[in-house]
Amino acid sequence: MVINCSSDIKNSMINIQKKMKKKYLFILSTIVLLGFANCNKDNNEPEPEPIAPVQILVSEEYAIGTGLKISYYSDEDPFVGYNKIYFTVKDSITGETISNDLEITILPMMDMGTTQHSCPTEAVVHNSETNQYETAIVYVMPSNPGTWTLTATVINNSNGDSGVALFNFDVVQPDEAKLTSFVSNLDPTASYFISLIQPTDPKVGENEFEILINRRASMMSWPYEPYLTVEIDPQMPAMNHGSPNNVNPVHIGNGHYKGVANFTMTGWWRINMLIKDGEGSVLTDDVYLDITFQ
């Protein structure tokens, strides 16, 4: 196409063209800029705030001799496994919460009629933020038959009083076991107990995996075992597959072992464990904990 026109008209036409070009290029660039503006917006949802679990009152008793009322709280009704326990101590007359200067020792007992035995416990520690005394107990079997009691011995250092509170409660077997046990390949008299601490709220993705391992030294003595190596292999038994990049738990103190278990989907996972002693000899390769979630 050839355009014949004088240079004047040509120039003004070129000017008009330039203006029009600019106008429409402006529209184009606006569209593009709108696009860039969109990508700067932060569309991520805010992370949900973790909600502190509401504590359940399991039992309340007076520590006879101290004038103190002890309330035994837990995150759930007592179950076979690792139970986190919170004691709130109040003056039985004033109702005031006692914040410190107490020494509390605990002794859980299972009475099966012909025999009595205890179970693993942890030290009672005061939590200054919540004003509670915290501990944990691994109830190794359910009530029925047999009864569980918990004796809390309280020494009040501020006035020298001391007394004992005796709690009665039921321990249930949860639908999915949170405790498993094994006998050592190397020593048939050595029994070990593995209780699941985390995850309490499993999700797809990386989960902190924490367990406590105790050994039954005697009916009354259940010390924690710090010298083991634990290898985990999470599998889905219904599908025969595992997950990648799991981190074997390592000992972090007091018999607690912590690692990472990855779940690639919801459903029933079985955390298979291989337990070795300090020299690398296998104590068991046949123990597991199930975690099922939606």
Next chain:
Amino acid sequence: MKKQIFFVLAILYCYNTNGQDTTLKQIDLQEFTVVEFENEDDPLNEYFRGNRFSMTENAMERIPAISLISRGNYAPEPVYRGFSSGQVNLTIDGMHIFGACTDKMDPVSSYIETNNLQEIEAGNEVNCNSNGAGLGGCIDMKTVKPNLTKKGVYGSLSSGYQTISNGFNVATSIGFNNKFISGLFSGTFRSNDNYTDGNGNKVDYTQFTKANFSAKLVSNFSNFHRIKFDYIYDNAWDVGYAALPMDVSLAKASIYSLSYERYFFSSSIKEIDFTIYGNNIYHEMDDSQRPDVPIRMDMPGWSDTYGAFANVKFRGLNGHDFSFKGDGFVHFARAEMTMYASDAAPMFMLTWPDIQRFVTGLFASDLWSVNDYFNLDYSLRYDYSNSRLQNEAAKDYLRVFGYDVDEPISQSIWNIVIEPKLKLNPLWNLNWLAALKQRLPTVSEQYGFYLFNAQDAYDYIGNPSLDPESALQAEMSVNYKRTTFNVSLTGFYYHLDNYIVGVIDPDLSPMTIGSNGVKVYQSLDYAYMTGFEASAFISKEKFSWVNVLNFTYGKDSNDEILPQLPPLKLTSTFTLKAKNWDISPEIVGAISKEEIRVSFGEKSAPAWLIANLRASYYLKKKTNWTFQAGIENIFDNYYYEFLDWGQIPRQGVNLYFNVTFQF
């Protein structure tokens, strides 16, 4: 009236190269068009749409360089010269649209009916990139627009039956024109049972049923401004996929757009248009029809895309023909998998974990007529993309593999194409093409989570750190054109960098029962792809003869042949024409494919050849009737193409009848 038609056609075909002879449609191997019902005088019509019954993809397959990967009898995946899915930019009217199935069971060509189509533009020339980056080329399915020249109400009704699958289809369209508005409404219904192969055996899981509805409205109040509204609804159900372990219970798409076009008749700008659009696809895989599955699964998928684009086309100036486009879209993809075992709680996971991808691009092209003998076409495109997983739960999935997906991934790609075209003399044309092409990794390649590939039986995991694939392309084509005789030969070579492929990770254990292992998408150093398309085309008054030959070959840096490369294939269609009828025998065949990519689970395929015979009879009075009948695979050959997954045999001898009534 004639001027108006020409004008409308000119608007529609503005992507064509210069020097187009409007009396006879030329075959330009770099750009092919398929013409629908209206243009029966087009000599290519018989070649592309000989069987009115055929699906969109069958017409597409006739385009040189295009093959189809078949996973069953429905929704094959278009392949351009051996480039597939993420490497080919498949659009509808320039709109970006993506399938909702993680296993590629629904390439978007499956949501468009032949009744919706005006033309299919496929190729890799300069203007292809206006619709987006496409490493291996672009395929733009242009939907039919109301025919603005018809008076009053017009339309057609067509119905057909085919024996091979007890298949029945009916299609209708009704259009109207008045002073203010033109409209076109169409509907299609298809129903097919399982078909029989060349050995007389029924092939299970090859059935499908679908319905499609579309509405198009165009404003008529002015020749300077037009407002257009388009809507397509497509719904397929009870669809079998013989080569896959699952079928599809439901695949539905809603595709809609609103455009404004402004035409100028006396300024340097020819046209500007602005379109805003959206599409929503839902796809549900289903294994309830399969008797023996290791584990039952529900697998729904969602793909939603919203975007807008604006075009500015300039009138020719000093031989230049400039065009600009700005384009942006956002795409959301989510796919779930729930597995049911008899003795366990249901297992739920996301295979596309709430992916969001935003892409914006700018395109500029010039078709420069330097002089009477030489044209230089060139174009430039830049795209910026931002991809992310939309929430923490989605990110947790990919974190399991140690990926850092806290922040979105930003990527930029460039596409530059230069096409010198030399007219040696009135008969001979010599065209070259040099290009830098890049494409973004697909959302599956970036964020896919245990996507099972039935071809090699591996679970695939995405890789957020993948770089865009990049290609340097060189191409040359020689055309000899007389008014009734064309011969064309195009040879091409691609050097590919960061070629994306799944690589076995021996440390990962598979998830899908029966899977051989896990592959993670990685970038290979380089790969190359080469081949040619040849066509010879005679069109005389009494007969026409179209021949197309395709070949592709390529290897990666491990000296292994690239996956999904079709072997040398020939299509030869001869049509004998008379005033009221035509008859068209044709042969289609391919040589054997021996060299295969073992790591992709490919199996070699034998050579095959089939013959088809089609006939049409036209009755043109006040209303037009077309009667069609044909026999496909006349000799009832048992065959399958190399790209057919699972070596599922194709249809045996098929008799079909179509009747079309136009008013």
